[in-house]
Amino acid sequence: MRITANTNIDIEQHFKVIAGPGAGKTRFLVNHVKNVLSNSCRLSRNRKIACITYTNVGVDTLIRRVEDEKDHLEISTIHSFLFTHVVKPYLFLIKEKFNLDPAKIENPFEHIFSKGYYSQTDLPRRYVSENDMKRVYWEISGNECNLRIKNKNNIYHKSLIKYKMFFWEKGIMHYDDILAFAWEIINKDSNVLRVLRAKFPYFFIDEFQDTSPIQTQIVKEIAAKETIIGVIGDTAQSIYSFQGASMQQFIDFTLPSLSIYQIEDNWRSTNQILKVLKSIRTDLEQESPENKNGNTPKILVGNSIQALEYCDNLLGKDNVVTLSYMVPTANAMRKRIDIDNPANILVEEHFSADSNSKRKRLIISSIKAIEFARQQLFSDAIKELSYYFRKQDDFKGQKISLTFLKASLNKYSIITNMTLWDYYQSLSLKPFISISKIREGKNGNMTAIESFYKKTTYKDIALSIRLLKDESIHRTIHKAKGDEFDNVLVVVKGRFGRQYVETRDLAFLLTPDLIANEDHRVNYVACSRARENLLINVPELSNNSKQILADKFEIIDMPSP
Numbered sequence: 331m332r333i334t335a336n337t338n339i340d341i342e343q344h345f346k347v348i349a350g351p352g353a354g355k356t357r358f359l360v361n362h363v364k365n366v367l368s369n370s371c372r373l374s375r376n377r378k379i380a381c382i383t384y385t386n387v388g389v390d391t392l393i394r395r396v397e398d399e400k401d402h403l404e405i406s407t408i409h410s411f412l413f414t415h416v417v418k419p420y421l422f423l424i425k426e427k428f429n430l431d432p433a434k435i436e437n438p439f440e441h442i443f444s445k446g447y448y449s450q451t452d453l454p455r456r457y458v459s460e461n462d463m464k465r466v467y468w469e470i471s472g473n474e475c476n477l478r479i480k481n482k483n484n485i486y487h488k489s490l491i492k493y494k495m496f497f498w499e500k501g502i503m504h505y506d507d508i509l510a511f512a513w514e515i516i517n518k519d520s521n522v523l524r525v526l527r528a529k530f531p532y533f534f535i536d537e538f539q540d541t542s543p544i545q546t547q548i549v550k551e552i553a554a555k556e557t558i559i560g561v562i563g564d565t566a567q568s569i570y571s572f573q574g575a576s577m578q579q580f581i582d583f584t585l586p587s588l589s590i591y592q593i594e595d596n597w598r599s600t601n602q603i604l605k606v607l608k609s610i611r612t613d614l615e616q617e618s619p620e621n622k623n624g625n626t627p628k629i630l631v632g633n634s635i636q637a638l639e640y641c642d643n644l645l646g647k648d649n650v651v652t653l654s655y656m657v658p659t660a661n662a663m664r665k666r667i668d669i670d671n672p673a674n675i676l677v678e679e680h681f682s683a684d685s686n687s688k689r690k691r692l693i694i695s696s697i698k699a700i701e702f703a704r705q706q707l708f709s710d711a712i713k714e715l716s717y718y719f720r721k722q723d724d725f726k727g728q729k730i731s732l733t734f735l736k737a738s739l740n741k742y743s744i745i746t747n748m749t750l751w752d753y754y755q756s757l758s759l760k761p762f763i764s765i766s767k768i769r770e771g772k773n774g775n776m777t778a779i780e781s782f783y784k785k786t787t788y789k790d791i792a793l794s795i796r797l798l799k800d801e802s803i804h805r806t807i808h809k810a811k812g813d814e815f816d817n818v819l820v821v822v823k824g825r826f827g828r829q830y831v832e833t834r835d836l837a838f839l840l841t842p843d844l845i846a847n848e849d850h851r852v853n854y855v856a857c858s859r860a861r862e863n864l865l866i867n868v869p870e871l872s873n874n875s876k877q878i879l880a881d882k883f884e885i886i887d888m889p890s891p
C-alpha cells in the first residue's frame with residue numbers, strides 16, 4: 331500500500347516500509363514513533379520502543395528528530411543494542427561453550443588480524459591465507475552458528491574458533507561475535523527472549539537492507555510473540571555486504587500478517603539531481619513533490635583538489651561535503667592532497683614489518699590520537715593514548731596525553747612531513763615515553779624494520795586512519811549513509827590500489843546495474859545525499875562518455891595542475 335511519511339499506520343501490526351532515497355523513511359520512523367508514544371498503552375518507564383539503525387549517523391539523526399520524547403525510546407545500533415541487552419548480561423550462559431570469562435570481556439573491537447594467534451592454530455596455510463582471515467564471518471546453518479570464510483566452501487570452524495579463542499581469552503570480543511553470541515544466548519535460554527520482549531514491546535529497524543542473516547534471524551525470534559516489529563529500507567542502498575548484509579534479506583523478509591507499505595517521491599533533491607538518480611536506477615520513478623529546481627549537476631574532470639577548489643569558489647569554502655569510496659581518499663581530501671589508486675590497508679597492516687607489538691602499538695596509537703585530535707575528536711584521541719601513560723599521572727594518563735596532543739598539534743606541519751623513522755625518534759626523546767630501539771643494519775645494509783620506518787612517512791600512515799565517528803565534511807560514502815547535505819562532491823578514483831578505469835569506476839553512470847553491483851549502489855547512495863548541488867570528480871573522461879553524460883551534466887575540465 332502506498333503511504334506518505336506522515337501517514338499514521340496501525341501501531342499493533344508488523345510492518346515493512348520500502349522507499350527510495352529522500353522519500354522520508356527516517357521522517358516516517360520519527361512520525362511513527364511519535365504515534366506509538368501517543369497511542370500505545372503498552373509503554374512505561376521500563377517498557378520502551380527499540381529503534382535500531384545501522385549507523386551512528388542514523389542514531390544521531392533519530393535522536394535529533396525525536397527531540398524530547400527520548401525517555402521511552404532506546405535508540406542504538408544493532409550491535410550496541412544486543413551487546414547491552416543480551417550479550418553483556420547473559421554471557422555466562424555460553425561461557426563454557428566458548429571458554430569465555432564474562433568478567434574480562436569489554437566493549438567490542440574491530441577484528442585486526444593477529445599473525446601470532448594465526449600461527450598457533452591448525453589452519454591449513456596452503457588454503458587459508460592471512461588475507462582470507464579478513465573475510466571470516468559467522469553463519470547460521472540449522473541449529474548451529476559457525477565461523478566461515480567468505481567465498482570458501484570448506485568449513486574451518488574448529489580451527490577458526492581456536493583462533494578467535496585467543497582473542498576472547500584476552501577479553502577481546504569482535505563486533506561480529508556480538509551477533510553470534512546473542513543468537514547463541516537467545517537459543518540457549520528462552521527466558522532471555524521473554525525479558526527482551528517485555529522490555530521492548532516495539533522494535534523498529536531502519537536501513538534494514540543492511541541487515542545480516544544472523545540479525546534477521548534474531549529479529550524473527552523476537553517477533554514470534556508480543557513484540558511488534560517494523561522494518562524500513564531500500565534495496566538500492568544496500569552497501570554493507572562485506573559485513574554479511576544482502577539486499578535479498580530485505581526483499582525476502584516476512585512475518586505473519588506483515589503489512590507492506592511503499593513511500594514514493596523524493597523530498598530531498600532537485601529535479602536536476604533526480605534526473606541523474608533516475609538514470610542510475612530504473613525501477614523507481616521518483617519525483618520531487620515540491621518540484622524543486624536547481625543547478626545542473628556537474629562533472630569536474632581532473633585533479634580532485636582542483637575540483638574541491640572549484641567547489642569552494644562556486645559555493646563558498648567548506649560548503650561542500652566530499653564523499654569518497656575509500657578511507658585514504660577521504661583523508662586525502664581532508665588534507666587537500668590528490669592521491670591516485672588508494673589501497674585499502676588498515677593502519678596496523680602497514681606495520682607488518684615490525685614484529686615488536688608494544689612499539690608498533692604505541693606508534694600507531696600516537697598517530698591515531700593526533701589525527702583524531704586534528705578532527706576535534708579529543709575524547710577518542712585521549713582514549714587511544716592514555717592507556718600507555720596510565721601509571722604516570724594522577725589522571726590515568728589523561729593529563730600526559732593532553733600535553734602530548736597539544737605539543738603535537740602545535741608542531742603538526744613538521745610532524746606530517748616526517749618519515750616514520752624521524753617520528754619514532756622524536757617519540758623516543760620524550761621523557762614520558764619508553765619505546766624499544768629499532769635495530770639498525772651495518773655497513774649501509776638496512777634491516778627490514780629500519781627500511782620500513784625510513785621509507786614510510788607519517789602521512790602515509792595518517793591517510794589510512796579511520797575516524798571512529800566521522801561528521802566532518804570529507805567522509806567516506808559509508809559514513810554518510812542516512813545523512814544529507816546541500817552540496818555534495820563525489821570523488822571517483824581507482825580503488826583497492828588499481829588504476830582508475832572509466833568503464834569500471836564510472837560504470838555507475840555509464841552502464842548502471844544496481845541489482846548486481848554493490849559499487850554502483852555505493853555511488854548511488856553518494857549521489858542521492860545531495861539536496862541542491864551534485865558534483866562528481868573523475869580523473870579523466872573520454873569523449874564518448876562526455877557525449878553520453880551531456881544531457882544530465884555540465885562537464886568542466888579542471889586546468890592542468
Ligand SMILES: Nc1ncnc2c1ncn2[C@@H]1O[C@H](COP(=O)(O)OP(=O)(O)OP(=O)(O)O)[C@@H](O)[C@H]1O
Pocket residue numbers: 334335336349350351352353354355356357358564567596597598811812813814858
Ligand atoms: N513529507 C515530507 N514533507 C516535507 N519534507 C519531507 C517529507 N518527507 C521527507 N522530507 C524531507 O526530505 C529529506 C529526506 O527525508 P529522510 O531523511 O526521512 O529520507 P530517507 O528516506 O530516510 O532518505 P535516505 O534513505 O536517502 O537516507 C529530509 O530533509 C526530510 O525532512
